[in-house]
Amino acid sequence: MTGTEASLRTKSENPFDIAREQFDAAAERLGLESGVREVLRNTQRELSVNFPVRLDSGVVKVFTGYRVQHNTARGPAKGGVRYHPQVSLDEVRALAMWMTWKCAVVRLPYGGAKGGVICNPRTMSRRELESLTRRFTSEIAVIIGPDRDIPASDVNTNAQTMAWMMDTYSMHQGYSVPTVVTGKPISIGGSEGKFEATGRGTAYIVEQAARDAGMDLNSARIVVQGFGNVGAVAAKILHELGARVVGVSDVDGGVYDPRGLDIGDVSEYNERNGRLLGYPSGERLTNDELLALPCEVLIPAALENQLHAGNAAAVRARLVVEAANGPTTPEADRALQERGVVVVPDILANAGGVTVSYFEWVQDRQAFFWTEDEINARLKQIMTASYEAVKARAEREGVNLRTGAYLLAVERVAAASTARGLYP
Secondary structure, three states: OOOOOOOOOOOOOOHHHHHHHHHHHHHHHHOOOHHHHHHHOOOOEEEEEEEEEEOOOOOEEEEEEEEEEEEOOOOOEEEEEEEEOOOOHHHHHHHHHHHHHHHHHOOOOOEEEEEEEEOOHHHOOHHHHHHHHHHHHHHHOOOOEOOOEEEEEOOOOOHHHHHHHHHHHHHHHOOOOHHHOOOOOHHHOOOOOOOOHHHHHHHHHHHHHHHHOOOOHHHOEEEEEOOOHHHHHHHHHHHHOOOEEEEEEEOOEEEEOOOOOOHHHHHHHHHHHOOOOOOOOOEEEOHHHHHOOOOOEEEEOOOOOOEOOOOHHHOOOOEEEOOOOOOEOHHHHHHHHHOOOEEEOHHHHOOHHHHHHHHHHHHHHHOOOOOHHHHHHHHHHHHHHHHHHHHHHHHHHOOOHHHHHHHHHHHHHHHHHHHHOOOO
């Protein structure tokens, strides 16, 4: 992944506890039957693996990885694989649960899954990353598959990672299986528009939410935390739409210019150097300082727990659009709501990635591919319709957008679980 999609983590917050708290609130409001509630607040399947990789030095190191499937009532499990030093089982559990709700919000026929390996990819060579990916894929091959669980790229993984995963799985089967992962290179069945999908979907949501907040994007100041695949694409598209992107950041900190950054130039620098550190224009600042910048729209596009009880009061944005998974703790959510800050939740705002992953899966199954214009048009239609459905539910129930999204998602998954019943 170019630039790092993230960086910071508040260790005091357990993401799975947060995910369950969010679910419990929706389940209580929906009046879910206790048995269904018990099923949905737990994961369906968890696989932990410890596997050896021979490093370039000749040393053999054992890595730990996870693949968690939260729920498959609405279809095969779907979710990314991340490489990060702070991957934990509870993080992967939370991400899998959030994927279930995300797929349900945008009406994709999937359940949620997630995977991760505890490693620092920034210190590993390409050969080491390939060896790690292939061995990890071999270890989790027992539970993934085109109709069972379809991995995708995530933090610190990319199209090349997915190519290695697809090839490894295919070698085990004895024939090519392009539908086993999404986010692949176009040369082996990837989809047009996939690289930009999450950031593009976020930009579509910003357009909708800004309009409803009475903002003119042409005069809106945008701040993006996390200048990786998602944040950089969202910043670029919003810049093209006329918004003024005044601040961006990565793992090393951020850069700020109240007159607006030249996002094309920032992106080129980031591509060349792999990070924003040393960018010659604008004012350097920390990630904490970036989150407190004066702006109309704040887009957290890093890791979870970036907005928390300790910094929510410093946020000066009118609109927070969650391009990352779980970037706002419940305490911060309540604090922002009390101040009138509108938060568009992750399970809606960053659903563009899994939506185009679904498009890729469908195209591979049909062996018939769409143009990038068709992909983007279908994506915009789904993101716009999903936003309107969430907003309508929130207004009808008199709740915020996060609660509205959860009510829709949990209701849909609960209906599928109830219809299918318990086996045996």
